[in-house]
Amino acid sequence: MSQSDIAIVGAGPAGSSAAIFLARKGYSVALIDKERFPREKLCGDFINPINRPVFRALGVEEEILSQQHEKVTSFRMTSFSVVDA
Numbered sequence: 706m707s708q709s710d711i712a713i714v715g716a717g718p719a720g721s722s723a724a725i726f727l728a729r730k731g732y733s734v735a736l737i738d739k740e741r742f743p744r745e746k747l748c749g750d751f752i753n754p755i756n757r758p759v760f761r762a763l764g765v766e767e768e769i770l771s772q773q774h775e776k777v778t779s780f781r782m783t784s785f786s787v788v789d790a
Contacts, residue, residue: 709735716742725763751777 711727713720716738724736752769760766 707733709733711735712737714738722759722763725765 710732712735713724714737716736724734728734
């Protein structure tokens with residue numbers, strides 16, 4: 706097993722961004738997650754366009770957008786409430 710300067714647990718958006726930032730600063734980073742990627746999870750399958758400036762700043766925008774993907778054209782939200790009588 707190799708050694709790293711920093712271990713980040715959780716490879717979601719925050720962990721991945723932190724790993725990129727620290728690696729660019731010269732640190733050896735171990736990014737650890739219990740799941741395999743890609744995974745079936747809404748937040749892992751949907752990229753909100755408002756995040757493009759963040760991806761651009763991280764230097765990953767072109768790579769992300771070049772991946773095979775579908776454009777989300779609509780969505781539906783549902784909810785329910787229980788009213789005590």
